[in-house]
């Protein structure tokens with residue numbers, strides 16, 4: 001573990017020495033295995049040091065002796081909350097290396113389903129984040145909406161979490177019967193649900209007390225430490241790969257990139273809520289414009305991209321996710 | 327640590343805070359849901375109860391669901407559809423499948439010929455990640471991932487399915503509703 005100088009000049013409550021507390025890597029509340037060394041003054045966290053790497057599962061090594069189509073299901077498991085987005089990086093990387101022309105219908109269905117995945121990922125974030133700081137109700141409400149999305153995934157891909165959603169060159173099968181109706185129902189109901197979350201949280205004094213001014217990351221710091229996704233935008237940096245380097249059908253839909261002002265937890269909360277609204281807008285537009293036609297490109301039987309280095313990245317729900325082929 | 331400029335609350339905001347308006351709004355919404363759960367009605371979704379009564383009521387899983395594997399048989403002759411081509415085993419990233427074939431003697435147009443047929447089929451559900459690559463590789467629609475999702479067993483050995491289990495399916499406990 002790398003060492004970080006932690007300033008100890010601050011006076012502590014009751015003049016007692018600061019307490020150093022080791023949280024994780026197995027602490028159940030860390031949502032994934034992360035080790036955090038905390039310096040505490042009473043209940044205030046003065047400083048902390050993160051030790052990452054506990055989720056390293058040797059995916060690269062596994063990928064070394066698998067064929068190209070076989071690697072896709074493993075990519076889902078890099079972030080099982082956003083398996084549909086993750087799967088997209090892999091297939092798009094290989095498609096671009098092989099210069100496959102993916103039909104527009106597949107691009108639109110991919111856009112709809114990755115945006116639904118963004119919503120479900122943000123909902124799970126909202127659920128667990130609210131739960132951790134004391135709002136249990138939101139957990140149940142957010143999971144209720146997430147269930148709607150997972151049902152659509154189940155009907156489309158045959159699985160709810162690790163969907164194995166895409167195949168190189170297109171999709172395993174076309175949108176199921178009733179896909180538009182299901183997505184439309186979700187799209188119509190969802191704004192009222194977000195408003196409900198806002199009613200309970202956005203003005204609530206306990207919520208404000210526990211998020212406003214907490215965990216502030218300035219825009220310079222956010223860029224310097226390489227943050228991306230909603231965490232970066234919460235600090236006020238308008239960077240979104242969907243706008244900067246559009247992939248799938250994002251060039252054809254209209255949406256805004258919300259940014260925060262202060263870079264605190266409350267701003268990141270607002271950014272994520274607004275992103276869910278924007279995702280809903282994207283889904284709605286993509287569903288309207290979705291063309292008919294095939295969903296698979298002419299793909300060779302044996303998938304063998306030309307050797308060489310290639311990098312392609314997309315905007316996942318949690319930030320930039322890239323696939324690098326070397 | 328950079329500090330944040332939080333705007334000072336206005337008088338009306340202070341007044342609202344004093345009368346607990348923010349908390350009351352949230353509580354009102356929660357109470358509305360309690361009422362919805364009693365009457366099973368909700369303005370947005372049309373129903374207020376979300377709990378599924380599993381195992382008494384089994385959930386309707388989607389037709390495309392990737393669950394327990396099955397080897398399909400010809401509905402008329404009840405012969406297996408498997409031609410022992412081994413493509414499913416080659417497509418599987420996790421090496422879960424073992425296709426064991428044997429040669430039998432048949433007569434084609436009066437001449438003796440050898441034909442490869444399926445002898446035994448081993449499917450290790452403990453390592454399977456239900457990605458359905460095997461199902462897509464199968465040329466005869468023999469291997470299929472079905473809607474059955476109850477795969478728990480009492481032993482590790484129970485996860486390894488043989489041809490009989492794959493063809494007949496497994497008995498699962500059904501509960502009266």
Ligand code: SF4
Nearest residue numbers: 418454455457458460
């Ligand atoms: S579903 Fe995937 S992991 Fe399971 S046996 Fe088939 S190919 Fe292998």
Ligand code: SF4
Nearest residue numbers: 408409411412414464
């Ligand atoms: S791919 Fe189908 S036909 Fe070939 S061995 Fe597997 S189950 Fe049998």
